[in-house]
Structures are given as structure tokens and as C-alpha cells.
Amino acid sequence: MLENVFSRKPEFEIVTMSADDCREMSELHGQRFARGWNDGEFVNLLLQQNTYGFVARQTNALLFKPSLAGFVLAREVAGEAEILTIAVQERLPRAGLGWRLMLAAMREAQARGGLSMFLEVDDGNGPALGLYRKLGFEIAGRRDSYYQDAEGRRSAALVMKRDLG
Structure with missing residues (x-):
């Protein structure tokens, strides 16, 4: 029975982001x-009127305050929404958190009047590209040598777009 506690599949809730996060x-x-x-950069972005976000926390963790499993930060202005950043813990691959966070951001963008959503992704980030394509995003542009990794290598950013209507 004790083995069930340690092998239990993690469960998550997606809640509105706050400055405390x-x-x-x-x-x-x-x-x-x-x-x-x-x-401080996150606080400044979150305080902007048109910026919003969601965090994912594990609900069946053995901790008092579950650690952050992932988040998405976005904004909507004049009918156009943009994913500013999204991240999921590396230890949680393919747990569906990126999908759930993106859906939450897209629903909120629509509720705020968003007609389309944009994002940028490193052209070498296969898992993220797969997720965005499954969500209906299509490549709308490319920015060569946009990103730089820790070793100084540069890669392109793909600008992706999805209609929300």
C-alpha cells in the first residue's frame, strides 16, 4: 500500500497567477x-493591465505547499493575444501541463476579446513545436539568429499564430 503513495500519478490544478507566484x-x-x-520582471509584467497568467500546482503532492509545476504568461491587446512565456518542470515531460496551460491562456484571451494568438518558439524545440502544431498554431514568420543558448550558439525564432474565433 505504501508503494501506491510513491507511484501515484501526479494530479494538477491550473489556477490564476498572482504576484506571490x-x-x-x-x-x-x-x-x-x-x-x-x-x-521583478515577472511582477512588472503581471501588473500590466492586459497581462494575465496561470500556474500549475500538483494537488496530490506530499508537501504542504506544492511546488510550481508550470506556468504560462500572456497578454491581450486590441484583439491580438501573445504568449510571453511558458515553462513546465523538466521532470514532468508529457504530463499534459503545457497543453492545459495553453488552453487556459487561449480561453482567457478569447474572454478578453482576443481574435488571434501569437507566440515565438526556438526552431530547435521539437516538443514545443509539436504541442503548438497540435493546438492549431501555424508558422507566420521567422527571426533568424534570435535566440542564444548558454554556449553562445544562435538559433531562429519561429513566429506562430492561431485564430481564436
Whole structure:
């Protein structure tokens, strides 16, 4: 019976992001991106009127306050929404969190009057590209040498778009 506690499939809830989440978001962003954003940058973005986000937390964790499993930060202005950043813990591949976070951001964009959503993704990020394509995003443009990794290698950003209507 004790083995069930340790092998239980994690369960998550997606909730509205708050400024209290920014420190953990900064830590996760720094783990997943070559140039992480600090908590002050997240707070400043979140305080902007048109910016919103969601966090994923494990609901069946053995901790008092479950750690941040993932988040998405977006904004909507004049009918156009944009994913500013999204990150999921590396230890949770293919758990469906990216999918659920993106759906939450897309629904909120629509509720705010968004007609389309844009995002940028590293052209070498196969898992993210697969997710975005499954969600109906299509390549709308390319920015060569946009990203730089920790070793200084540069890669292109693909600009992707999806209609929300």
C-alpha cells in the first residue's frame, strides 16, 4: 500500500497567477531558458493591465505547499493575444501541463476579446513545436539568429499564430 503513495500519478490544478507566484516562476524560468527572467520582471509584467497568467500546482503532492509545476504568461491587446512565456518542470515531460496551460491562456484571451494568438518558439524545440502544431498554431514568420543558448550558439525564432474565433 505504501508503494501506491510513491507511484501515484501526479494530479494538477491550473489556477490564476498572482504576484506571490513570481519568485517560483523566476526559478523555473531560469532552469528552462538560457536567459531567465527575475521575479521583478515577472511582477512588472503581471501588473500590466492586459497581462494575465496561470500556474500549475500538483494537488496530490506530499508537501504542504506544492511546488510550481508550470506556468504560462500572456497578454491581450486590441484583439491580438501573445504568449510571453511558458515553462513546465523538466521532470514532468508529457504530463499534459503545457497543453492545459495553453488552453487556459487561449480561453482567457478569447474572454478578453482576443481574435488571434501569437507566440515565438526556438526552431530547435521539437516538443514545443509539436504541442503548438497540435493546438492549431501555424508558422507566420521567422527571426533568424534570435535566440542564444548558454554556449553562445544562435538559433531562429519561429513566429506562430492561431485564430481564436
